[in-house]
Amino acid sequence: DTGVSQDPRHKITKRGQNVTFRCDPISEHNRLYWYRQTLGQGPEFLTYFQNEAQLEKSRLLSDRFSAERPKGSFSTLEIQRTEQGDSAMYLCASSSQGGGSPLHFGNGTRLTVT
Amino acid sequence: EDQVTQSPEALRLQEGESSSLNCSYTVSGLRGLFWYRQDPGKGPEFLFTLYSAGEEKEKERLKATLTKKESFLHITAPKPEDSATYLCAVQRMYGGATNKLIFGTGTLLAVQP
Numbered sequence: 001d002t003g004v005s006q007d008p009r010h011k012i013t014k015r016g017q018n019v020t021f022r023c024d025p026i027s028e029h030n031r032l033y034w035y036r037q038t039l040g041q042g043p044e045f046l047t048y049f050q051n052e053a054q055l056e057k058s059r060l061l062s063d064r065f066s067a068e069r070p071k072g073s074f075s076t077l078e079i080q081r082t083e084q085g086d087s088a089m090y091l092c093a094s095s096s097q098g099g100g101s102p103l104h105f106g107n108g109t110r111l112t113v114t
Numbered sequence: 115e116d117q118v119t120q121s122p123e124a125l126r127l128q129e130g131e132s133s134s135l136n137c138s139y140t141v142s143g144l145r146g147l148f149w150y151r152q153d154p155g156k157g158p159e160f161l162f163t164l165y166s167a168g169e170e171k172e173k174e175r176l177k178a179t180l181t182k183k184e185s186f187l188h189i190t191a192p193k194p195e196d197s198a199t200y201l202c203a204v205q206r207m208y209g210g211a212t213n214k215l216i217f218g219t220g221t222l223l224a225v226q227p
Binding site: 041055 | 145146219
């Protein structure tokens with residue numbers, strides 16, 4: 001169990017640019033989540049995949065955000081036309097199938113939009 | 115609407131000074147309550163899951179308890195390495211296919227030597 005891996009750890013971009021983040025979940029986990037966390041706040045749910053299917057998206061998720069999980073393995077989160085308000089830590093988590101299973105988080109990608 | 119409220123927002127303790135963190139919740143059917151520890155610049159690290167009122171879990175100096183309205187994280191004789199943000203989260207029983215967690219804002223714990 002190598003844990004959840006996220007890349008890059010840090011990303012600085014200019015407003016209006018597109019960015020893409022990658023998440024590699026724990027290999028035996030079929031559920032994958034993206035969360036966003038700003039300073040002093042708890043993680044906020046963005047979207048959820050079961051295998052390759054995206055089954056839930058937060059109402060807060062702008063149309064500029066898109067996530068994929070091809071072949072049910074790694075996932076990518078893309079933000080188009082970044083805004084300063086997108087600056088946050090983007091966290092990926094995975095879990096096993098059972099109800100009540102804990103989510104295991106990666107160490108996140110810190111995005112700064114200048 | 116599901117809600118998780120943690121208190122206090124911040125807590126400063128002397129090494130060896132025991133205390134408790136509170137997590138109160140409202141959720142339409144609780145499947146589980148989760149405690150996580152988060153160090154600066156890192157992702158949350160799973161500590162405990164509690165499933166029903168009266169349940170208790172322990173790990174080293176930490177003990178988590180659950181009632182129908184709140185959970186406590188008791189820290190006994192803390193050490194400086196226990197300094198971190200402690201996050202509480204709930205999972206709904208009828209949350210559809212997802213196991214998503216709804217988090218509180220956390221308690222920032224600082225333990226001074």
